[in-house]
Amino acid sequence: MKIERFEDLLAWQEARKLTAEVYQLSRQEGLHNDRTLVRQMRSSAISVMANIAEGFSRYSFKDSKQFFTTSRGSLAELRSHAYVAVDQGYISEDDAAMLQKQMEIVGKLVSGLIRNSRFQLERDEPSSQRTIEPLSAFSQ
DSSP, X not given: OOOOSGGGXXXXXXXXXXXXXXXXXXXXHHHHHOHHXXXXXHXXXXXXXXHHHHHHHOSSHHHHHHXXXXXXXXXXXXXXXXXXXXXXXXXXXHHHHHHHHHHHHHHHHHHHHHHXXXXXXXXXXXXXXXXXXXXXXXXX
């Protein structure tokens, strides 16, 4: 399948599932009452998704990589918020494990996007910045 839109990216699709899970969990009685934590969790999840979309839509691989890296940071932020939710008794260990599993899936996919951007950057590096061995190194 040719990837033409950010919606075609598996990373974005899985981030969308993660966001839906966060919204569903945040409707639970205990967590729902902690509006600050709910806002932070939702914002982090949305940021993961949005930065994948924005990174895909950039014309430069350097810009893309930056947005994908921000997405990974937002994922770490969400993971930290999930610990707070468990520690406060707002969500169960099972719910946290489910969320953690989805975060791992998204994290691996985002890391793949970052690696691909890095590869593209190295491949497309201007020739003036490449190291070229002098011809004498090849003679003998």
